[in-house]
Amino acid sequence: MGALIAGILLWSVVHLVKSVAPGLRSAIRGKIGEGPHQGLVALLIISSIALMIYGWRTAQYEFVYDPPSWGRHLNMLLMVFAIFLFGAAQGKSQVKQFIRHPMLTGMLVWAGGHLLANGDSRSLVLFGGLGLWALISIFTVSRNEGPWIKPTETVTLGREILSFAIALVLYAILFGMHRFYTGIALAGPNATG
Structure with missing residues (x-):
């Protein structure tokens, strides 16, 4: 640990x-x-x-709390939106008209989703720790930047839909590779969290 x-x-x-x-x-x-x-x-x-x-x-895996039975499924849905928010932070996006810090918000969604799906000590440390970092960053960066000035340039709805489609492709890749970088398979006979 x-x-x-x-x-x-x-x-x-x-x-x-x-x-x-x-x-x-x-x-x-x-x-x-x-x-x-x-x-x-x-x-x-x-x-x-x-x-x-x-x-x-x-x-070492140590039980801390029992996540809700629906937490794993909601987490999988939330990860699509987290990836979409990461992408929205990289360039022009209509998302920036509603969310000041899309990447940090995406990190909060990622962390919160994983805490809904996993109730062990290492999950609490990893996802709780990075979620806390993202929350602190949102406040400190906003404080340093001053009042929120929304970007004047956005993209078309078609471009935003394309960005969401790219997020779905990246999600599928990360979903398939999950067991290689975490040791946890998300699909198949050994699927967990």
């Missing part, structure tokens, strides 16, 4: 430095330069993901 917690903390600290301690970020960038700073951030993020995957796969 130590590696899982370390990965979540590293991920959170690296991402929160920009919104919580922008002066520290600028100082580091000033000392080592823009390129090395970006490389260091990328290395730390990759390391945090590796720690989370390793920590997840090696952590």
Whole structure:
């Protein structure tokens, strides 16, 4: 469980430095330069993901709570919307007229959905930890940005439907690969959470 917690903390600290301690970020960038700073951030993020995957796969399963019977199915539906929100954050989207931080909101949907489907200790640590990070980030980034100014440029409904179709394809790929990066099959005879 130590590696899982370390990965979540590293991920959170690296991402929160920009919104919580922008002066520290600028100082580091000033000392080592823009390129090395970006490389260091990328290395730390990759390391945090590796720690989370390793920590997840090696952590002992311990029961914490009994998730609702419908939680697993709702989670599968919510993941489509989480992926769609991640994509909406990357460019123009009508979603940005309604959601200020689509990627962080997508992370909250991802975390909340998985907490509805899983009631073990490692799930609580991983999804609860990253959900908490996303919630803190929404508040700190919004505080730093000031009042919400909605984007003036959006996309057509057809383009938004295409984005949703792409999210469905990505969902299918991630669904099929889930057992390889988590050790948990979502379909078939060994399907769980």
